[in-house]
Amino acid sequence: MNLQVDLREENSVQHFKVVGEIDAFTAPVLREKLSELTVQQGVKVEIDLSDVEYMDSTGLGVFVGYFKQVKESGGHVKITGLSPRLKRLFDITGLDEVMDIEGHQEDKGGFNDATV
Amino acid sequence: MMQPYDYVEIRVPAKAQYVGVARLTISGLASRLGFTYDDIEDMKIASSEAITNAVQHAYKDDEEGEVVVGCALYEDRMEIMVADHGQSFDFEETKKNVGPYHDHEEGMFLREGGLGLYLIETLMDEIKIHHDEGVTVFMTKYLGGEQVEKDVETVSS
Numbered sequence: 001m002n003l004q005v006d007l008r009e010e011n012s013v014q015h016f017k018v019v020g021e022i023d024a025f026t027a028p029v030l031r032e033k034l035s036e037l038t039v040q041q042g043v044k045v046e047i048d049l050s051d052v053e054y055m056d057s058t059g060l061g062v063f064v065g066y067f068k069q070v071k072e073s074g075g076h077v078k079i080t081g082l083s084p085r086l087k088r089l090f091d092i093t094g095l096d097e098v099m100d101i102e103g104h105q106e107d108k109g110g111f112n113d114a115t116v
Numbered sequence: 117m118m119q120p121y122d123y124v125e126i127r128v129p130a131k132a133q134y135v136g137v138a139r140l141t142i143s144g145l146a147s148r149l150g151f152t153y154d155d156i157e158d159m160k161i162a163s164s165e166a167i168t169n170a171v172q173h174a175y176k177d178d179e180e181g182e183v184v185v186g187c188a189l190y191e192d193r194m195e196i197m198v199a200d201h202g203q204s205f206d207f208e209e210t211k212k213n214v215g216p217y218h219d220h221e222e223g224m225f226l227r228e229g230g231l232g233l234y235l236i237e238t239l240m241d242e243i244k245i246h247h248d249e250g251v252t253v254f255m256t257k258y259l260g261g262e263q264v265e266k267d268v269e270t271v272s273s
Contacts, residue, residue: 023139024168025132054139056161057231058168085157092238093231 002026005033013044019051022059031062043075050081050104060093067099078102122189130171130181130200138185139164142196145187149194151259158239159257163196165232166253170200173251193241193258201250 003026004019014037022030037045047063049055063079070077078100082090087103090096126141128134142163146156163185170183181200188195237243242256 021136023132023164024135024171054160056164056168057235060231085154089161089235093234 003029005030007033007037013046016045016047017051018047018049021054022052022062023054023056024058027058027062030059031065034062034066039070039073039075041073041075043070043073045070045075045077047077047079048081049079049086050083052083052086055086055089057093060089060095063099064095076100119190121195123186124189125184125186127182127184128167130173130183132168132171134183135164135167135171138167138183142185142187145189146194146257149189149259151194151257155257155259159194159196162236162239162255162257163198165236166196166198166255169232169253170198170251173200191259193256195254195256197252197254199250199252 002020003022006017006019008015008017016034016037018030020026037043052059063077067077079090080102082101082103084103087096087101090099090101095101124141124145126138128138139160143156143160146159151159167183167185184197184199184201186197186199188197236253236255240255241258244254246252246254
């Protein structure tokens with residue numbers, strides 16, 4: 001089981017693309033990859049989870065921790081590409097109220113080079 | 117009266133890399149019973165949470181333990197038991213001893229790591245927890261959602 005995390009910058013927004021399954025084994029990898037980006041004052045981060053097939057509370061924990069860290073530096077984290085399953089996880093934990101999340105369908109941002 | 121069931125037990129080392137292996141096994145068994153995609157995904161998360169808890173306890177105590185996952189497959193439900201102490205359990209005996217889980221007021225909000233039990237409770241139909249020489253989590257998922265009343269006639273195809 002693998003987790004892949006890539007980072008690229010576009011229009012001063014830091015984009016993380018996460019691919020794979022996030023669980024107890026891979027969550028530490030995710031945390032480490034996120035921490036490779038130095039959190040600067042007012043940083044804007046987008047985390048694309050459209051290719052995450054599985055996630056549980058270990059993943060939520062990482063995102064909550066990261067969210068707090070970035071927020072303390074006056075930055076913003078947006079989580080995008082949530083499948084209905086992943087969206088539900090944020091909904092039932094109440095995290096949708098505090099974090100900026102966006103589902104698959106909404107697709108407002110023009111960043112995805114979706115191949116249909 | 118005791119309903120007949122098939123019982124499958126797997127034991128994995130209390131290490132994070134085996135959580136996914138156990139999760140796949142449970143997914144396969146749930147699929148065998150005919151659970152829907154969403155129910156199977158719920159069960160994958162709930163069982164992973166319980167197994168992750170067990171693995172983290174073992175890690176904290178610096179033990180090289182095993183996690184035992186027992187699955188009972190009934191016609192109308194699946195029961196999953198996760199124990200963080202090595203020895204195999206007597207499924208029926210352990211089931212008698214587990215009590216209801218009350219402690220939901222605990223604030224899970226924005227606290228890293230506190231979400232696991234909350235998710236199990238939300239995603240499964242029933243959950244019981246037993247503390248003895250370790251922690252045993254016992255959870256049930258009914259086919260077709262919540263438990264149907266006994267006198268409701270079940271339609272068989």
